[in-house]
Amino acid sequence: MRYSQGLSLPDHMRIDSIDIFHYRLPLDPPFYASWDPRPRVSHTCTLVRVRAGPYEGVGSGDAMLGFQGHEHLFVGHDPFDIERHVRILDNLQFMYGRMWPLEVALWDLMGKLSGLPLWKLMGGRSPRVPLYASCGERRPPAERAESARALQAQGFPALKLRFHAADPRDDLAVVRAVREAVGSEMQILVDANQGWQMPWDAAPTWDFKTALWVADALAELGVFWLEEPLHRHDYRGLAELRRRARLRIAGGEGCREYAELREYLRHGSLDVYQPDVVWSTGMLRARQLAGEVQAAGCLYTPHTWGDGLVLLANLHVCAAVATAPFVEFPYDPPGWTLERRDYLLPASITPDGPGTLTLSDAPGLGVTIDWEALEPLRIHTGTMA
Secondary structure (H helix, E strand, O other): OOOOOOOOOOOOOOEEEEEEEEEEEEEEEEEEEEOOOOOEEEEEEEEEOOOOOOOEEEEEEOOOOOOOOOOHHHHOOOOHHHHHHHHHHHHHHHHOOOOHHHHHHHHHHHHHHOOOHHHHHHOOOOEEEEEEEOOOOOOOHHHHEEEEEEEEHHHOEEEEOOOOOOHHHHHHHHHHHHHHHHOOOOOOEEEOOOOOOOOOOOOOOOOOHHHHHHHHHHHHHOOEEEOOOOOOOHHHHHHHHHOOOOOOOEOOOOOOOOOHHHHHHEEEEEEEEOOOOHHHHHHHHEEEEHHHHHOOEEEEOOOOOOOHHHHHHHHHHHHOOOOOEEEEEEOOOOOOOOHHOOOOOOOOOOOOEOOOOEEEEEEEEOOOOOOOHHHHHEEEEOOOO
C-alpha cells in the first residue's frame, strides 16, 4: 500500500531509525580542483539513511558533524512533516554543521512512501533537465581547448571554466583559447572562485576593480556568466558589479543562511542564483527560493559539485521548478569522471540526449544504494583531512 501526504501513517511507517555512514574512494592520479591548493587524493562522501518500516530514504553531502545524539528529534515522527523537520535541521545547523543531507533523505523517503519521483512530488514541471558540463581543473589553454571541443561534440550546449591563477590574465588566455575552439555556438561560463576559500587557503581574493576588469574582458569573449567574482557577503559590491558588467553575475552556492540569499535579492546582487540544495538551502527552501528568484526575473540554477546523490537532489529540484537554460553537470575527464563522481551509486548518471538528462518516474531520487558493495570503502570520519 502507498501513502501520500495528508494521510495518517500507521506507527510502523513513522521514522524508526537514522544512520550515517562515511565512505572514501582513493584517487590515483589525484584530482587537482581549481579552488583547492591541495591535490585531492580521495573523494570522501557521507550517506544518511532514514528508515520507516520497509521503506528507506537516502541523502548525501556534508559530514553531518554534530548530528550524533539528536536522532530522537526525528525518530517516531511522520516523514511527511517536512516543515517541522526543516525547522529542527535549521536549529541543528546553527549549532553544528550542514544538516541538509538528512532533509534529502526525508524527501527520498516521502517519494518512496508515495510512489512518486521527487521532481513530480515537488512541482512536476518537467523530467527533462538541460545540462552544462562543469570542468573542475585548471589546464593550459591548448589542453582545455581540446577538452572543450570534446564536450561540444558530446552535445553539451555550455561548459564552465574555473579560474584561480595568481594572475587573471593567465585564466583569460584559457577562455580565449576555448572560445576560438568552440566558436559562438557553445556558451562559456566562468567561475572566479572568489566567494569562499578552503580552510588552508589564505591567498588574497579579488577587489572590485579586478572583478570589473575581468568581467569586461570576459564580456568581450561572449561569456554567459561570471560566478563568485567577489566575497559572498559583499552584497553592495556584487550589486554594483552587476549594474556595470556586460555579462551576468552569478553566486550564492554555499550560503549558510536563507537570509543571506534574501540579501542578494534585496540588494539586486545577482542575475543567477546558485545555492546548492545539499550544501546551502535544503530542498524545501530551494523550491521556495527558486520561486522568489524567478519572480524577480533572475535565473535559478544550483551549484551541484559533489557525488551522484548530491547531483540527483539538485536535478530533481530543477526539474520540479526551475526554468534555467542549463544546470551544472560535474564532468571533467580524465580528472573527474562519472565513475569517480558517482561511486556511491549502482550506475553512473549519464546524459540520455545531447546535453540533456531525463529523470525517471522511479520513486524518490530514483536510486537504490547497494550498501554491501560500498562496505570496503567505509571509514569512520566524514572529514576531508
